[in-house]
Amino acid sequence: xxxxxxxxxxxxxxxxxxxxxxxxxxxxxxxxxxxxxxxxxxxxxxxxxxxxxxxxxxxxxxxxxxxxxxxxxxxxxxxxxxxxxxxxxxxxxxxxxxxxxxxxxxxxxxxxxxxxxxxxxxxxxxxxxxxxxxxxxxxxxxxxxxxxxxxxxxxxxxxxxxxxxxxxxxxxxxxxxxxxxxxxxxxxxxxxxxxxxxxxxxxxxxxxxxxxxxxxxxxxxxxxxxxxxxxxxxxxxxxxxxxxxxxxxxxxxxxxxxxxxxxxxxxxxxxxxxxxxxxxxxxxxxxxxxxxxxxxxxxxxxxxxxxxxxxxxxxxxxxxxxxxxxxxxxxxxxxxxxxxxxxxxxx
Ligand code: NAD
Ligand code: TYD
Numbered sequence: 001x002x003x004x005x006x007x008x009x010x011x012x013x014x015x016x017x018x019x020x021x022x023x024x025x026x027x028x029x030x031x032x033x034x035x036x037x038x039x040x041x042x043x044x045x046x047x048x049x050x051x052x053x054x055x056x057x058x059x060x061x062x063x064x065x066x067x068x069x070x071x072x073x074x075x076x077x078x079x080x081x082x083x084x085x086x087x088x089x090x091x092x093x094x095x096x097x098x099x100x101x102x103x104x105x106x107x108x109x110x111x112x113x114x115x116x117x118x119x120x121x122x123x124x125x126x127x128x129x130x131x132x133x134x135x136x137x138x139x140x141x142x143x144x145x146x147x148x149x150x151x152x153x154x155x156x157x158x159x160x161x162x163x164x165x166x167x168x169x170x171x172x173x174x175x176x177x178x179x180x181x182x183x184x185x186x187x188x189x190x191x192x193x194x195x196x197x198x199x200x201x202x203x204x205x206x207x208x209x210x211x212x213x214x215x216x217x218x219x220x221x222x223x224x225x226x227x228x229x230x231x232x233x234x235x236x237x238x239x240x241x242x243x244x245x246x247x248x249x250x251x252x253x254x255x256x257x258x259x260x261x262x263x264x265x266x267x268x269x270x271x272x273x274x275x276x277x278x279x280x281x282x283x284x285x286x287x288x289x290x291x292x293x294x295x296x297x298x299x300x301x302x303x304x305x306x307x308x309x310x311x312x313x314x315x316x317x318x319x320x321x322x323x324x325x326x327x328x329x330x331x332x333x334x335x336x337x338x339x340x341x342x343x344x345x346x347x
Contacts, residue, residue, distance in 0.1 A: 002028045004075040006060055006108065007082030009033040011190045012128070014043035015228040016079060021047045023232070028052050030073055033082065034059045037337055042329055043189045060104035063111075070111040078112055079126045079235060080105065083159070086193055087132075088345060090155035091287060101158035102165070109169045116175070125177040126235050127166040131220070131247065132156035133181060136290035143181070144296045145243045152288045170241050178238040180230065183247040183295045187224030187315065188322035192334060193341070195219075196316075199258060200323045201330060203265045203276045210346055213285035215255030218292040222248035223315035226308045233304045244304070247295025250312050255280075261316065268320055283346070 008017040008031030021029050033039045035057055047053055058065050060082050069075075082104060084090065084097045109125065116123045134143040135150030149164075151157040169175040190197040199209050230246045238244060252260075262276035269276075300306045310318070323330060 001026065001076050002030065002073050003077040003079065004030050004032060004069070004073070005079045005081065006032045007039070007080070009035055009039035009041055009043060009055075010081065010085070011038070011043075011187075012185055012224055012227055013081040014040075014189050015187070015224050016081065016231055017044060017053070018047050019228045019232055020079075021050045021053045025052055028054075030054050030056055030069075030075070032056045032058055032060070032069065036084075037341075038085065038191050040189075040329075040333060042332065060107055061099050063107045066107045066111050067114070070115045074115065075112070076122065077124045077126070077235065078108060079128070079231065080108055081128045084155070087153045087155045088193070088286065090153055090158070092344075094154035094158075097154050097158040101155075102161045105162040106165050109165060109175065113169060113173045113175050117173075120174060120176050123176050124235065124240075125166070125169075125175055126231070126238075127163065127177060127179045128231065129159050129163050129179060129181045130156065131181050131183045131245065131293050131295050132290065133160040133163055134293075137292040137294055139292070142294045142296035143245060145181075145245055145299055152290055167241075176240050178234055178240065179243045180234055180300075181243065181245050181295075182227055182230070183220035183222050183293060185222055185224045185227050187319050188326070189329075190224070190319075192330065192338075195254065195257075196261065196319065197323065199261055200265065200320060201334065203262065203279065204269070204323070204327075204330075206279065208281045209258060209262075209276075209279045210281055210283040211255060211258060212283060213289060215253065215258070215282065217254050217289060218251050218294070219254070219257075220247045220249075220251050220294045221257070221312060221315075222246065222250065222308060223310050223318070226310065229309065230300060230306050233306050234300070237304050239303075244300040245295045245297055246300055246306070247297040248308050248312070249297065250308070251292075251294050252312075261320075264316060264320055268324060
C-alpha cells in the first residue's frame with residue numbers, strides 16, 4: 001500500500017512518519033514536505049534509510065506537481081498534515097495560510113478524487129485538523145464533534161475552510177475521508193515558536209518568558225506520541241466520513257503551565273527553585289486570543305479505544321529531557337531566520 005503523508009518533516013508529521021514506517025513494513029510511505037521554516041529532515045534521521053520510506057521535497061500549492069505525484073505513485077491512502085500552523089504568524093501573513101491550508105488541501109483532494117474515481121474501495125483521505133476551528137469556550141463546556149465552527153484567527157479560519165472542503169468532497173464526489181480535530185500538542189521536535197518549546201528554549205538561555213495578556217487563557221495539552229497513536233487508530237479503524245475529536249483531558253491555564261515548566265526546568269538545570277519564574281514577563285495580548293479550548297474525546301475513546309498513554313507530568317518531563325539532550329537541534333533551528341522572527345514578534 002502506497003501512502004502519502006504530507007508535512008512529515010514537521011512536528012507532528014515526523015512522529016506520524018516514524019510510527020508508520022516502523023510499525024508497518026508492508027506500507028510504502030512517501031513523505032511530501034516543502035521544508036518551510038517548520039520542516040526539518042533532522043527530525044527523521046533515524047528512519048531516512050528505511051526500505052519503505054521516501055522523502056519528496058515539494059509544495060502542495062503546486063497543483064501540477066501534486067497531480068503528477070498521484071499519477072506516478074497511485075497512492076491508496078493520504079494522511080494530510082502539511083499546513084502553516086502558527087496563530088501568531090497567521091496574524092501577520094494570512095495569505096500564506098490561505099495558500100497552503102486551503103488551496104494546498106483542495107489540490108490534494110482533487111488529485112485523490114481523480115485517481116480514485118473508478119474505484120474508491122479501501123482508499124482513505126485523512127485530514128488532520130485542530131480544535132481551534134470551534135472558536136473559544138467560556139469557563140464551562142467542551143468541544144464535541146457537533147460543536148458549530150466559529151474560528152477567530154486567520155489560522156483557524158483557514159483550517160475550518162479546509163475541513164469544509166474535505167466534507168464537501170465526501171458529499172459531492174463520494175471521496176472516502178476521515179477527519180480529526182485535535183487539541184494543543186507538545187513533545188520532542190516542536191519548533192520553538194509555540195508556547196512550550198519557546199519557553200523551554202528561553203529558560204535554557206535565561207531569556208524573558210513572554211506571557212500574553214493576564215496568562216489566564218486555557219489550553220488542553222496532549223503529548224505528540226499520543227496524537228500519532230490516535231492518527232494510526234483513526235486511519236485504520238475510523239468510520240468513513242466521520243469526524244473524531246482528540247484531546248488530552250488535560251486543561252491548563254497558561255500561567256500555571258508556565259510555572260510548572262519553570263519548576264521542572266529549575267530541577268533539571270540544577271538551579272534554585274524560583275529562578276526561572278523570575279523570567280516571566282506579561283506582554284501585550286494576542287489579538288483575537290481565544291480564551292479556552294477543551295476537547296470532549298469520548299467518541300474516539302468509546303469507538304476506537306483510544307486514550308492518552310502518558311500523564312502531563314510524564315510527557316513534560318520527556319519533552320524537557322529531549323530538548324536538553326538535543327541542544328544541537330535547538331541551535332540549528334534557532335539560527336538564521338529565527339532571530340529575525342523573534343525580534344519582529346517580541347520586540
Ligand atoms: P508544523 O508547522 O510543525 O509542520 C508543518 C509541516 O508542513 C512542515 O514540515 C512544513 O514544511 C510543511 N509544509 C508547510 N507548508 C507546506 C506546503 N505548502 N507544501 C508542503 N509542505 C508544507 O505543524 P504541526 O504542529 O506538526 O501540525 C501538523 C498538522 O496538525 C497541521 O495541519 C496542524 O493544523 C494540525 N494540528 C496541530 C496541532 C498542534 O498543536 N501543533 C494541534 C492540532 C492540529
Ligand atoms: P501556542 O503554543 O501558540 O498555541 P495556540 O495559539 O495554537 O493555542 O499558544 C498557546 C497559548 O500560549 C496561547 O494561549 C497563547 C499563549 N502564548 C503566550 O502567552 N506567549 C507566547 O509567547 C506564545 C507563543 C503563546
